[in-house]
Amino acid sequence: MSPELSAISCPLNCHKDVQLAVGTNFRYTFRDPDPILSYSNLQKTLGDPSRNLEQLSSGTGTMEDWLMDPANGVDHILTNGQLWPTVTMTVGEVKRFRILNAATIEVLEIKFKELVGCEMMVLAWDGIYVDAPYRTHMVVLSGGARVDVAVRCWFSGDFTMTTVMAPENDPILASEYWQMRFDQDLLTLHVEEKAAVFELEHFPTSLPAHPWYYRDLRTVADSEIDGRFVLEFGPEHEVNREHFKDAAYNRYKYRVGTIQEWYVINTEQLKPHPLHIHVNHFQVISYNEYTHPWGALHPVNKTKSAYYDLQGNLCDQQFLHFAHNLDWPTSNPPNFKYHGHHNRSRDDIPGYIPLGEWRDTINVPPLGSMTIRFVADR
Known part of the structure; x- marks a missing residue:
């Protein structure tokens, strides 16, 4: 393993190794055409004993009923079990993001919402290193897929890692496939100025054979x-x-x-x-x-x-x-x-x-x- 790769990887530098599991277990909204997409409906179908069956104080039904009502918009994907968590970095620092799409059939099209400020370099897919690292503005993960990307930001501030229904991907993912694609934010990347003299950290240039x-x-x-x-x-x-x-x-x-x-x-x-x-x-x-x-x-x-x-x-x-x-x-x-x-x-x-x-x-x-x-x- 090269020094640049070791510097952002466990076991020696686990503080640089950011593990992100993106899941769909907060998609409660029920839609008739696609009942499988509702987590509550899945719980009901499987007989999950941990369903949200407590009665609402309003007396209008159960918490499960409220969660499944499309009018309430409870249709979110979570990152590490959280809604829009924050990851902190410093300007010029490189971290290794290991991203898992923990959904079954939903697709993630991950990018930074801001056009400038942060960049990604692909290191591995599904646990296998690519032949050589390459820059990209977006990674697309089918259900169960994993990707390792090195991330670096040039400016301080807050940047948003998001998943989008990118028209450029329509030829392979289909615009008609909207039920399985998202326009939702995943996390905030909070980038701080360095206290000491600015020193740029380098992306890996070589990977294990x-x-x-x-x-x-x-x-x-x-x-x-x-x-x-x-x-x-x-x-x-x-x-x-x-x-x-x-x-x-x-x-x-x-x-x-x-x-x-x-x-x-x-x-x-x-x-x-x-x-x-x-x-x-x-x-x-x-x-x-x-x-x-x-x-x-x-x-x-x-x-x-x-x-x-x-x-x-x-x-x-x-x-x-x-x-x-x-x-x-x-x-x-x-x-x-x-x-x-x-x-x-x-x-x-x-x-x-x-x-x-x-x-x-x-x-x-x-x-x-x-x-x-x-x-x-x-």
């Missing part, structure tokens, strides 16, 4: 790839057109030490789909041209789905639990608003993942397909 199982897999020969698998997400929250059965039902197996290539497809036209693989991190190899069928919910039923080709024709071959009893439109062309991730200029869109980076949690864009590779190291 990857272990052998995180070597660059973008250029491996086809003969080195031991297994290939297609992973398709559909609108009924199914994978490969099947709902989850049990942990003993294996669709695919591979051996330790082998290189695996997965082709990941999101058939939804206006919604990204999160992907998290336990145990093994994976390298993002490519965004591919989308030529597959797309999944559509029934226009009336809203819970059952069918697959159409990109010309809008109902596919002859559907899937095991296809609802044949419903009256399906025979022509249903998709909305191509977000189609074309393979040839879009992605460098200036923070929501896209730079090719070659290692992650274990990503968002697959609407009508998107991606290739990922990994070594099954354990």
Whole structure:
């Protein structure tokens, strides 16, 4: 570890290591279209014994009723269990922010609200160092994702770390996905003048090397790839057109030490789909041209789905639990608003993942397909 990285990292400099868990467990407001987003509704559904069932002094219902009422606006995300906490730094100081998106499906698009004053440099994603540190004005975290950024501010004062629904990320996160995106402040960064002579602290310029199982897999020969698998997400929250059965039902197996290539497809036209693989991190190899069928919910039923080709024709071959009893439109062309991730200029869109980076949690864009590779190291 380089001296600059050690200077902002535990175990020797834990005072420089700021751990931030951003969670959605203060989102109580209930909305009919998306009941899963209400923490109170989730408590009620699961039978949580710690629900807010005390009666209000007004006699108009319970605290749970009040929290769920959209008129009261109790729809916040918390940082380390607090609403808008304060982190203190000094001018020119560098600290390492380890940020966790502790939500399930919600996305964070984190930046500083002020256009000038503070800067961020990415060090690692999901616990894996990037090849070289790089500056960014925004980091985008899907549910469960982690990022390490070095932060430095040039001026004294209060700066706001916020999450925004950034229009620049619409091609991958979809403006229609507003229920899972936020315009909310996360914390205040209070920057003080230094008492002594100003001394600029430096960002790390080098990072630890990857272990052998995180070597660059973008250029491996086809003969080195031991297994290939297609992973398709559909609108009924199914994978490969099947709902989850049990942990003993294996669709695919591979051996330790082998290189695996997965082709990941999101058939939804206006919604990204999160992907998290336990145990093994994976390298993002490519965004591919989308030529597959797309999944559509029934226009009336809203819970059952069918697959159409990109010309809008109902596919002859559907899937095991296809609802044949419903009256399906025979022509249903998709909305191509977000189609074309393979040839879009992605460098200036923070929501896209730079090719070659290692992650274990990503968002697959609407009508998107991606290739990922990994070594099954354990």
